[in-house]
Every structure is written in structure tokens, then in C-alpha cells.
Amino acid sequence: MRRFVLSLGVALALGGGVALAQYGDPPTPVPAMAPAPAASPVSIVHVKNFAFVPDKVTINAGQTVRFVQDDDTPHTVTAVDKSFDSGNLDKGQSWTHTFDKAGTYAYVCAYHATMKGTVVVREP
Numbered sequence: 001m002r003r004f005v006l007s008l009g010v011a012l013a014l015g016g017g018v019a020l021a022q023y024g025d026p027p028t029p030v031p032a033m034a035p036a037p038a039a040s041p042v043s044i045v046h047v048k049n050f051a052f053v054p055d056k057v058t059i060n061a062g063q064t065v066r067f068v069q070d071d072d073t074p075h076t077v078t079a080v081d082k083s084f085d086s087g088n089l090d091k092g093q094s095w096t097h098t099f100d101k102a103g104t105y106a107y108v109c110a111y112h113a114t115m116k117g118t119v120v121v122r123e124p
């Protein structure tokens with residue numbers, strides 16, 4: 001009974017049909033309102049002067065790469081095998097991607113075929 005009241009309280013607090021739709025499920029953790037826990041280590045690649053800098057980074061599986069778009073011209077970060085795609089990135093935007101599986105990931109800018117980069121992901 002107590003649990004029901006708590007769940008209902010959470011559902012009401014969220015105020016959404018999504019939460020109500022989960023009625024009857026075990027209580028699910030509410031998405032953190034507080035800042036996310038420390039993210040996995042992040043490598044940073046700048047997109048600048050029509051190039052990815054550095055154009056090759058090596059990380060461990062589960063780590064994240066942040067791409068920071070410094071160019072006046074829009075660019076993308078698009079996997080050659082299409083496994084990830086940032087979509088359009090304007091100047092000042094950044095995009096992160098976490099690589100869960102080991103492998104070598106080649107990517108390009110969808111707008112500029114000469115812009116190429118590689119992320120090498122090792123087993124941790």
C-alpha cells in the first residue's frame with residue numbers, strides 16, 4: 001500500500017502519461033534531476049578548418065568522444081558504416097558519442113568527403 005502511494009506520488013510529480021502508463025511496473029528510478037554522475041573519460045576532437053583535429057583518437061570501450069565544431073561552415077560526424085551520425089553541427093555546437101564496442105571506426109563529414117577521421121576503440 002505504501003509503495004502504491006509512493007508510485008502514484010512519483011507519477012503525479014512527473015505529471016505525464018508516460019509515468020502513468022508504467023503503473024503496475026516495479027518502481028523505476030526517476031531520471032536524475034541532479035547533474036549526471038561523472039561521465040566516462042572524454043576525448044575531444046575539434047572540427048576546424050575543414051579537418052578533424054586530431055584525426056585519430058584511441059579510447060577504451062565505453063569511453064566517449066566529444067566533437068567540438070569550431071568552424072564557420074557546418075559539418076557532420078558521420079560513420080562510414082553509418083553506425084553513428086551527429087547530424088548537422090553549426091559553429092559552437094558539440095556532439096558526443098560513446099563507443100561501447102572495440103573496433104576501428106572511420107568517419108567523415110557528410111558535406112565534405114575530404115574530411116576524414118578515425119576512432120580506435122580498444123577493449124578496456
Ligand SMILES: [Cu+2]
Nearest residue numbers: 075109111112
Ligand atoms: Cu564538413
